[in-house]
Amino acid sequence: MKDVRVTLAVATVLRIFLQDPVEARYGYDLMQLTGYPSGKLYPILARLEAAGWLSKEVEHVDPATAGRPARRHYRLTGEGLVAARRELVRVNEQVRFQPGANPAPHPAAGTT
Template sequence: MPQPLRVTAAVSKVLAAFLEDPDADRYGLDLMRSSGHPSGTLYPILLRLQNAGWVETRWEDVDPVAAGRPARRYYRLTPDGVAWARTELAALQAQLSRGLGGATKPRPA
């Protein structure tokens, strides 16, 4: 079972990107575009997710010369990672909803 992980706003954006299609293999540039994070933010998050058991990785099986680019490292949520990600994002959404609900109440005069 994966370890619980502190889900910050930055981590939640990466998890949301994965949950757009939980069965898809994603690579770094793709996740940078989806999450809006630069590589210096994204890759440490991916490493934390991998160490927690939420994400698994594999290298693309491609000939770099024939493809005209280096092999990509693909990332995918594990089945347990999908469950944890959904749970954590739902909890974060509920927390934000409660916080925003209080902020929209009229102030006493």
């Protein structure tokens, strides 16, 4: 299993898969749920698949009968499930507000 750089976009995709880890998702469904265009989503899916976090299966349909191309369904692998949970915990810890921390002032602060 390869390491994946978990950006906010990758974390968003992983969070959707973790909502129901056994459910297979296809690209258009993920595009609607994330709001990401195909040019942003599919490279994320390809990286997660290359890392072994996702598996991909091509739907067995006759495109002429279905009136659309066969869908590619993505699903978390066992390793991907463990890695996704671990990485989302790490991301949540990084963005969690820590009381007593001195946040950077708002750019407009102190201006009149």
